[in-house]
Each structure stands twice: as C-alpha cells, then as structure tokens.
Amino acid sequence: MAKIAFILLCHKDPKAVIDQAQRLTAAGDYIAIHFDARSPRAEYEMIRAALADNVSVTFAKKRVKCGWGEWSLVEGTLRAVEAALEAFPRATHFYMVSGDCMAIKSAEYAHEFLDAHEVDYIESFDFFESDWIKTGLREDRLIWRHWFNERSHKGLFYASMNLQKRLGLEREPPVDIQVMIGSQWWCLRRRTIERIMDFVRERRDVVRFFSTTWIPDETFFQTLVRHLVPDAEIMSRTLTFLMFTDYGMPVTFYNDHYDMLLSQDYLFARKISPDAQELKRRLGALYASDRTDFKISNEGRSLFEFLTERGRIGQRFGERFWESEATLGRDRELLIVVAKKWHVGKRLLQLVREKTNIPAIDYLFDEEGTPLPDLGGIQASIEKRTRHRRALMRMLFDYYQTDRLAIGMDPGDLELMRDFDTDRSRTRFLEIETEFSDDWILGHALRVGLAGETTPQDAIDRLVPTIRQDFFYESDRIRDEGFADLHVLRENASAEERAQALAKFLAIPEERAVDIATTEDFFSD
Template sequence: MARIAFILLCHKDPKAVVAQAQRLTAMGDYISIHFDARARPEQFEEIRAALKDNPSVAFAARRIKCGWGEWSLVEATLQAVMAAVEKFPRATHFYMLSGDCMAIKSAEYAHAFLDAEDVDYIESFDFFESDWIKTGMKGDRLHYRHFFNERRHKLLFYANHGLQKRLGLRREVPQDIRVMIGSQWWCLRRRTIEWILDFVRARPDVVRFFRTTWIPDETFFQTLVPHLVPDAEIRRRTLTFLMFTDYGMPVTFYNDHYDLLLSQDYLFARKISPGATELKQRLGELFVSSESTFQISNEGRSLFEFLAGRGRIGRRFSPRFWETESTLGRERELMIVVCKKWHVAKRILDRIRTVTGLPCIEYLFNEESCPLPDLGGIQATIEKRTRHRRSLMRMLFDYYDSNRLVICLDPSSIDLMRDFYADRSTTKMLEVECSFSKPFLIGHAKRVRLAGDRTPPDTLDALLPTIRSDFVYESDQIRDSGFAHVYRLQEEGSVDDNLLALARFLDIPENRAREIAETGYLFVD
C-alpha cells in the first residue's frame, strides 16, 4: 500500500503547521518539514517541541532563508526530501505541500489512488513551446544569471539583467537538458526521488545552471523528472487543486467551498483561507475517515471562470473588437434570431426557411459544428468566423445570391449584435423569449460544463439562480442597447401577437407569418 512522505515548506503560523503534521501522519503517512530560516527561531522551536515525540515527523537538516523566485526554494525542498528519504525507508511516494494546502479526500482514497498506477504526477511542459508562462519574462529566465530577488531588490534585479544583455552575456541551456515548466506541487515515487538526488550529486553543472535561473521551482523538478523517467510513467498533472485569478494571485477557498472541493479530481487543494476554520475542521475529519467514494464532477475551474467572467461584461473590462472591416452592403438586410434555447431557434429557422425560402443559418458564431458552405477556410472555426465576421457575412450573402439573410445568435453575443447594428446594412432582430424550467437550467449548466452528472444537488441549487439571473441580464443588455427594428416572439404569447412580430421581422404577409406562429412544437423542450 502507498505510504506518503509529505514535503512541507512553510514559514509562519506554528500552530497550523503542528496541526497539519499531526493530521497528515495520523493515518500512517509521514511528513518532512522545512521551516523558513527567515522566521523567528522561537517559532521553529515551538514546532519542534510539539512534534518531538511523533516518529513520523522529520525536519530538514539545514534550514534555508527562502525568497520567492529564488533557488532557495528548490534548495529547501531538497533538504526536506533528503531528510524524508533517510528517515522514512517505507515511504513509497513524496508529495510536495505548502502550509496553505489541505487534503480534500480521505487518506484511504489517496492511498488507493496512488496504488492504482505506478506513475509520477508532475506538470511538465516544454518551456519554450508551451504557453504555460502567460505574462512577463520567459526565455530570459534561463539565458541570463539572476543574482537578486526581483521582489526585494527590484532595481538591482533589472539592472543586473540589463547589464548582461548589453554585454552579450547570454548563456545556453546545458545541451543534454530539455527545460520543462509546470506547477511546483508534485507527487513523485521513491525511485524517482532517489534518481533525482543521484543526478544532483552527479551533475553539478546542471545544478549551477538552475541556481541562477529565475523561478527555478517551476523548472527544476519539472525538467529532471522527464529527463530521468520514461514518458509512459509520467502523468503531466498536479494532484493539488489550485486556480489563479486574472492578476496571477491564487484563488482562496472558504467555508462554503467544502462540497465544491470534494467533487474535484484532486487529492489536495491550495490555498485554504486561514480564517476558514469550519472548512479546515471538516476537511481534517474527512482525511482520517474511512470515506472511499466521492462523486467527481470536476467543474471547479469552469465555475470560477463563469462567475469571475460575469463581472467583465460591461462592468470590468470594456468590450474589445479589433476588426473594422467595410460594410456588408447598404442594400442588404441581416435578420438575427436571438434565443437562449438553441433548439427553439433552430425550429423557428426551419419554419422560416420552409415558408419564405429565405437563406437561414443557425448559430454560426456560437456553435463550431454549424453547417456552412466552403468559403476558403474563413468558416473553419468560431475564432476565424468571429474575427472576420463582416467578411464572412458578405461571402454568405454572395454565396446565397441574396440580399436577405437570417442567422441565429445566443443572447450573450451582445458585441456581435452591436457590431452588426453599426453597419450600413439594415439589421433586424427577433428576440425569442422562453420560460426556463429547472431541468432546462440544469441541462444548460451541464452543456456548458458548469456542472456534471455527479455535481452535488446543493451546488446545483446554489448555481441555478445565478444562471437564471444571467439570462435576465443578457436580455436587459439587448433592451438597453436601443437597437432599432427589434421584435419579440414569446413562448407565453398568443398566436396573433407572435404572427405580428414575425410578419414585421420578416416583412411578409400575416397569413404566411401565421403558418410559422401556429407551429405547435416550436417551444417544446
């Protein structure tokens, strides 16, 4: 059975460190602690005194003064790893943690998970070819020597960097090493750890290289593991659930995130708020329990992106459009059917096509699989369609040899609507107002991956009002935009009211509009 040696790097809150160590060793596992040498000596002595009688606890032989982005973090990790290898010969896995991490599964589940596959878990992506680094310094992290901490000595850091560039002191990566990058929160097998320690002793040149790279805790282990271990024995993922905001700051979890955390396909989570005492207590009790079955829905990241993204639409970031292409044509008429229930809109389009003969295209800017003619590749992806939307629409008018065209848009596509209404062509809109039942809202959440088949009912109940509110917000945006020629087809409306809206929208006689409005199955879910 798997026995885990947790590698804990910490720098504050001795009581929390002691509690974490006692909790993690309660089920037969081990822990090796490195407490930052920058912390007050009495804090470290408090930890040692509280844990001195626990045989499953080890301490790094040498404490390092750690700084963010420095080699010191890797050195501290190696010190803790060496202590764990020496003291815990029965440890099968070594799991990197911080003081802000907590288990989100039971120890029993974690052991079974690690026993299931004889592999290492570490994010490891090509440093130069991947897009793991989103902003800031990239190649210069490696190609120049960094002797100063960017956070504590910013002027010296950039002066040293600039001087090396001016003097042409660029260095190359060791020839037999392919530098990789990823999260520092890994879980490695004992054999892999021993190979890494052997490599460190045998290759001082590689160690020297990483000593002066910037943020080596994201590259050192991530480079050595695929260098030493067959690719088939590596799972390029972390077992610690963590997310970052748009500003590069870790997302913090609080008391009301318990059910969400348990449903993620991870063993630990980072980072837990220091004040989330209820969450800590519940997770601590879970870790020592015999619970071995968890409903994994894994919707955490998509939920966060959804909820964070709501603040961006007209409230935090202005809409951006990079295309100012020429008009669709003053003589042309674009008719947009806007509906949140795509199946309803598609039925309406089918009836419009049958009754009027007008060319109709479904959700071409929302649905990748929307059938479109071959237009030389511009239609290949949603990204291309959106980027070159006016060119695409002109080509579609030409392809169908018509000055009138009907398309569908999701109500969230407000920027596309504004762009088309700003054109010299005539633009009309038919907003289809539907009722949204709870089953539909649940289905929608699953379709857009905000939820899964195993999402807990409590999470769904909390999510559905937000989704319903978003639907209302999207409709309000359309009304507040002041678009001309907007007509509304209502699920609860009468046939007479709906046929008038259709007649004006399509500019057809009322008797033909009635053929569409009287279709009995339009709004069936």
C-alpha cells in the same frame, strides 16, 4: 499500500504547521518539514517541541533562508527530501505541499489512487514551446544569470540582467537537458526521488545552471523528472487543485467551497483561507475517515469562471470582489509611514527593505510612477488604486506572500488612513515629524504649482508661512484621529528616542532599530 512522505515548506503560523503535521501523520503517512530560516527561531523550536514525540515527523537538517523566485526554495525542498529519504524508508511517494494546502479526499482514497497507477504526477511542459507562462519573464528566466531577487531588489535585478544583455552574456542550458516547466506541487515515486538526488550529486553543472535561473521551483524538478523517467511513467498534471484569478493571483477557498472541492479530481487543494475554520475542520475530519465514495464532476474551474464573469470571488453570490471585499485579512499587519517630505519617507522604506524581511512600497497612492507588480490593471492609475484600495492591498499581500507590508503615505491622505485603520487587520502608523526650512517650503510650492518662477516676492512671503501652517494642520488632524497604534519619529529627537519609535512601529529588536535610526543624512534634503 502507498505511504506518503509529505514535503512541507513553510515560513509562518507554527500552530497551523503543527496541526497540519499531526493531521497528515495520523493516517499513517509521514512528513518532512523545512521551516524558513528567515522566520523566528522561537517559532521553529515551538514546532519541533510540539512534534518531538511523533516518529512520523522529521525536519531538514539545515534551514535555508528562502525567497520567492529564488533557488533557495529548491534548496530547502532538497534538504527536506533528503531528510525524508533517510527517516522514512517505507515511504513510497513524496508529495510537495505548502502550509496553505489541505487534503480534499480521505487518506484511504489517496493511497488507493496512488497504488492504482505506477506513475509520477508532475506538470512538465516544454519551456520554450509551451504557453504555460502567461505573464512576466519567459526566456529571460533562463538565458541570464539571476543573483538578485526581483521582488526585494527590483533595481538590481533588472540592472544585472540589462548589463548581461549589453555584454552579450546570454547562455544556453546544458546541452543534454530539455528544460521543462510546470506547477511546483508534485507527487513523485520513491525511485524517482532517489534518481533525482543521485543526479544532483553527479551533475553539479546542471545544479549550477538552475541555481541562477529565476523561479527554478517551476523548472528544476519538472526538467529532471522528464530527463530521468520514461514518458510513459509521467502523468503531466498536479494532484493539488488550484485556480488563479484574472489578476494572476491564487484563488482562496472558503467555508462554502467544501462540496465543490470534494468533487474535483485531485487529492489536495490550495489555498485554504486562514479564516475558513469550518472548512479546515471538515477537511481534517475527512482525511482521517475511511470514505472513498467521491463523485467526481470537476466543475470547479467552469463554476468559478461562470461566477467571476458576474463579479464574484470567494463567496457563493455577491458583488464584484473589489466592491465588497471587507478586509485585508485578520492576521495581516499594514505599516503606514506618513511623511510630508517624501524623500525622507522613501529613505526609511528603503532601509526597511534592506534591513528587515518586510516588503515596503513607496507612495503608491500619491505617485503614479511608483513601481508595482502587474496585478491585472487594478494598479494602473492612482484613481484605480484609491478606489479599490482594499482589494489592491490584499493582492499586494498575496503577491509578496507576506503578512506584514509597509507603505508610504502623504499626511493629506487622511481618508485612506481612516479606512485602513477600520479594517480588521492591524494597522500601525509612523509619522515622520521633520523641520521645514523656508527654502524647502518654497521648493515644495514650486513643485506642486502653488508658485512659479515669476511669483512676486511679497506673495511668496505670505505663501510660505501659510503652507507651513497647513503642514502643521495636517499633522494635528492625524493626531486628533486617535489612531490606536500611532508612533512619531522626530527629527529633533535623540537617536535613542528615534530607535524606540522605530522598534515599536516595526516590531524589531532595538539594536536593529538603532542601526536604522543612526543612518547618516537620514533627514537631509
């Protein structure tokens, strides 16, 4: 009888991790956990303490700081696999899952399913010949060396790649390796996993190659399995049911998807909404049951396509999701930096990107050219971003795979602030209060077209104090709104006062806030 060692990579929500581990091991299976080293150690210790008496749980011996698209995700997986091989000698299969995955069949059904076929389940398509990649980088993922993360250091990522292009540093994969690509959600037999680990130890050249590719979790295991295992023993599919929207984002499943999920020819599904408590309860009970009478119809994708053509996502029938989506997500936190001097606001957002794990986006509702990922067109213009603002922000949270996101706003964007503040997610505001010299205000008037090179001096003399008064009025309106979580960063405050405001706003240790607050020329024009 098959016994599964689940390989779980996770970075948040320790209670959900504990619940998932207890649920999966209760049916006689095992789990090896890698908890991202970027996440708080207290959360990691909470998980270890809660599962300390469960002999079917083990942990990667070393935690890795993981980043989306990086080799670190593969490294974390290998460390969890290594721990599982050592701790669970009776495990016959190794199944990769995330914290958003849940079983959609019983454990008994899953074990019988795996026993019925002596194969590995992993999507594995030729990297260069297939059309598996729908958008974004293709050959560039492999032929250039990637040392920077495209999401957190976009400028460095593309500058490095373009420099290699100019210098002609294109490279080829190892000569005996055919690079494959596919979903990272695989289920492999024990002997395949053992072959992979032996290969990793013996072929450091292959490891070095993949360690500087982009998104290697979609190519590394897929390539090695095809290299080490006969084709007849590979089923090029995943056993985890997942779908993507027209915007390239994973579809999230809710309480009303229970019957549809059970009818799919898969063992697990991703992603289950954190808010779908009833669905989680029912699927948890299902995995522990002895039920095996599942009627497989596989209508999930065709039903989803039918409904999305009519403007539906996430619920049975309704309006288009960007018109009806009510929330960014209960457990999410939107951090809004409000600054009239955009260069100061951007300076702070850049420091947030550099010194914290919080993704930060510049003035996306004010500047057309703000760098944004391709979200299917909804990000294409300020008008679209503003009209579909909640949908846009929800997609950005999903894109960055985060529960905390910082953005910049002009003080005049009060309607947007009000809207986000009424969302059931948590919204924090930091208003940067700066001094405005006459010269800066005049420059502002020229930039926005309130004055020109030929404007008479007497008109300018009247205009400058009027604009200054308007700035004060915008600030007063923000204070009058009574936002529950509003902090103020004042230019004329002491470094200690600035650090306190930043620490509360970002929820970071005060010493890190001091590092940001004492940045040289922070308020300079």
